[in-house]
Amino acid sequence: MSEYFEIAYATASNRLCLFTGTGFSKAVTENDAPSWQGLLESVCDEAPNPTSLKEALFPSTGNNPLDLEEAAQVISIELTNVGKSIHHEIANQIRQLTLKGDTSDLVKFLGTRSFKVITTNYDKLLESLAGNLSCQSLTPGLPIPRSQARVKIYHVHGSVDSPDNMVVTSDDYFKFINAESYFSRKLSTVLHENTIVIIGYSLGDTNLKAIISDYKGFSRNHVIGSNIFLVSRSTVAQHIKDYYSHCYGIRVIDQTEVASFFRQLNAAMPEAEKRMADSIDNIRKVIFENNSFTKNYLRIENTFFEIVSSLAAIGVSINHTRVVKMFGEVISTKIELTRENGAWDQYEHLARWLIYLASILDLKGTSIEKTFLDATLISMNTMRRELYVGYSWHAYKSWANRWSGVIGSNRTLIRNYIETHTTWADALAVVRGV
Incomplete structure (x- = not known):
């Protein structure tokens, strides 16, 4: 598929950013990683009356009366009354997660390639997959490393390394959305400068949707192709694909498990690396020196995908x-x-x-x-x-x-x-x- 060649080409030219959510952590822990609601329900057990609190926030019948970040705010108040912190209780549970199952396809890619990661996960599983010594893990509340690294992981909602700065409650989300922080500015910059692959994330976060929507306005104004992919393990209906494309400029790769995505990406890497250096040189000669591509070059199917990707690499509309x-x-x-x-x-x-x-x-x-x-x-x-x-x-x-x-x-x-x-x-x- 051309999508994998395009993503591989972006990787080879150091322009790949992964955007990971809870589904990614579930995939690499054999579903041990809890859902957001599951995590909040388990933290309720630390409150004085856990059963009544759970039933009030997560009733067994009907819809939840509050959004999850509002439910987290209620739980936070209950825990504070008994001298506990929802942030630290969540961090204690997340720290217990470990990698499980066959992660060889992920390690082959994540452990050898250069890329960036934007994640809303609190855990450090991606650091383990990529190799802790090769990573910079950037978390609100901690100093920003200034040295270079093969992999940079931006925990925009915080991580277990700094529990007090994790975005958990509605108050936390309000501050995150309205603060002009290093992480909000970095997120916007990364979206504009890289090919983005969203894995294990449903675009449910209002702030992230706003930033991606802002990116789409930029891409329309500069007439560049969409460079955001959403990888979904389930089938995505055409109406939903059209919605993602229209509202956010996102292309969907559905019916694809996390391991399968990285397996196919690994397979596309050798050809992308082989073509990358020459294609950028070629596109510059064609665009700026009025040269033309030869017929023999244009006989090859991947040529066109290569041309489009190299245009993005040199920043030409x-x-x-x-x-x-x-x-x-x-x-x-x-x-x-x-x-x-x-x-x-x-x-x-x-x-x-x-x-x-x-x-x-x-x-x-x-x-x-x-x-x-x-x-x-x-x-x-x-x-x-x-x-x-x-x-x-x-x-x-x-x-x-x-x-x-x-x-x-x-x-x-x-x-x-x-x-x-x-x-x-x-x-x-x-x-x-x-």
Whole structure:
């Protein structure tokens, strides 16, 4: 999948940031890590009347009367009355968590690669996976290390290293959201400068959603592709994928366990590392020195993903005049390659390239909209659902299987264009979801 090559490429160019939540800790402890509500329920046992407190906050029937951070505030008050601290009680429980199960795929990646981590988890499990000696663990309330490290882990909600500074109660969340702290500024900066992979996190935190939403406004204004991925172990409905894409610019990789994600990422790393150095040099020559990519280079499927990733690496907008010109030449050359004898793989490549572009960039109103739509019309007019001489069956499969991954607004844009410019039944079947 192109997503793994893109993430691997970002890793190779030192631009990867993992964004981890409770689901990540559950995955590496065989579910020993508690849910947020489960943790609060267990802390209730330290209060004078735990049974009545639990029933009031987490009734066995019906919905909880309070949000979890408000419930934490109530528990905090109860514990304070008996000389205890909810922060320290939570820290004591979290410290007991240990790694369990097969974490070899995670250790292979986390223990050797350079990356950053933004985490709302209090635990230090990620430090153990990455190798404590290679990590800087940054926590509110403790000094900020100034030296370099292979891995930097930002505990934005605090960690067990400084329990008093953990974000637990509604008061803590209010202070966190409204404070212009080093960690809130760093979080915003990291989102703008890196490819983000969200693992084990549901975007339930209002402050984090606001920062990601701010990032999407930036990406639209500068016409850069979405660089945020959400990895989900369960199937995510298309309506929800469209919501994530529209509101936050997030691409979803669903039906993927944590270990499986890192296994596939490890597999993509050798090719990404091999291509990274040369591709950045090449893209600079093409964009700034008016060179062109060779036909032999553009015959390779990963080339297009490489080009898009290298644009992000050098910080150039997709809407830049020279970039638009380059994309036009690249797509035109790919179309030429489809017309050579026996070039069936080129039809499939063209389809995949166009699908990929439509999955990362809202194309309506951009300078490459017309170039993209004309190429899409050619691709769809030369594909066929059944095996038939002169038409690409694999291109049809690519469009049909990946149509749902295209940004919702782009699906509408493509559908309108195809319905206006062709009567080809198989093209209409794809865009109409038949």
